[in-house]
Amino acid sequence: MLFRFIRYLTYEKRASRHTILAYQQDLESFQTFCEKSFELTALEQASHAEIRAWIIQLVEEKNSASTVNRKISSLRAFYKFLVKNELIELDPMVKIRLLKTPKRLPEFVQEQEMDHVLEESLFPQTFEGQRDLLILKMLYYTGMRLSELVGLKTSDIDLYKSEVKVLGKRNKQRIIPILTDLKNNIQVYQKEKEKSFSNLDEIPYFFVTNKGEQVYPMLVYRTVKMYLDLYAQTHKRSPHVLRHTFATHLLNKGADLNAVKDLLGHANLAATQVYTHNTLDKLKAVFDQAHPKA
Structure with missing residues (x-):
């Protein structure tokens, strides 16, 4: 069975x-x-x-x-x-309940720290340096998952429409807008990629290793951790932290919760609501600072 x-x-x-x-x-x-x-x-x-x-x-x-x-x-x-499939009559899990778990809030990088992490002078003007910069920016600017970034193909990126097509969980597609800043970095990376490889027509994947092969999750993880180690104060320093950061920063700037849900590719709103705690923390700080009776 x-x-x-x-x-x-x-x-x-x-x-x-x-x-x-x-x-x-x-x-x-x-x-x-x-x-x-x-x-x-x-x-x-x-x-x-x-x-x-x-x-x-x-x-x-x-x-x-x-x-x-x-x-x-x-x-x-x-x-x-x-x-x-009628292989058993009764479900033995009916009376089984999940254990209570402590509510853990997602970690994220502060805006000022993120500015330092993405300082372009940190990244060499080489294929590898520009690829690493774009990996960090793509994760932070789009909120895509590690698996989505690894599987990204060159044909998924439309610079004319300023959007990227992402294949998420359960093969669900979504479209994420590309900001001008990110668009410029994509163009720089593509030029370095053209200089480094003569067989681009044979390389479908957008992010590749120095050998022209599809990047693998551990390479992306090590890259993100190396640069977050420089400035980020979070305990976790992984690609998923940049996804948390993307969502938190959008909500802190007043983005609509449903819009953030769609950008993240969440199946339901409950998964996105976990990020609202950061917005509430900011509202409380503003309240304490601005209210005449605070």
Whole structure:
């Protein structure tokens, strides 16, 4: 059943490789627990009692609430699949609830710090230097995800219309405007790219390594961390922090929440509302400073 479920995730849900691997590891871990603790040979034999026992063990092993909840979500998806395909009659996950987790607010880089990070004098006037500058600017100016940036193709960028086409989660496309400043950096990078490679027609990806191959996530991560280390005061210094920064700065400048939701490619407004805390903090500061009775 596990193999069938993985095929379903791969070909019907078109889940990412990372997501599929996480589901598989969680379910295999539960399967091992069932075999050792209850001598069950198949996951479809598990009931509410076995699932609850596994959750208790995970908690006793000091797994974080978020880790346990991710594993619960994996089981929910699996047993929902079994019920839908009439492979079991009752869903054993019905009475299983997620653990309470502390509310963690997204980290972001302050505007002044971001100005220092993007100071163009920090970046060499070479192909690699201009690529790294554009990676940082593309993440901060568009709010796209790391996977979206890595998968970006040259044909996705339309300088005439000043927009970039992004392929997001579940193959959903969205269009993000390109500011003039970013447009200029794109043109500089493209010129350096033309100087460095004679076979551009054979290179579909926009961001490439020094060898002309598609950039990989760790290269982007290292690049972002290296420059954020110089000025950013955040604990986390990753491409996703720049996505948080993009959303927070827009909302702090008065952007409409629904517009930010669409730019980020969020499926629902709840995912975007987590950024409003920063706007509220700024409003409180203005209130304390300006109100005559403050």
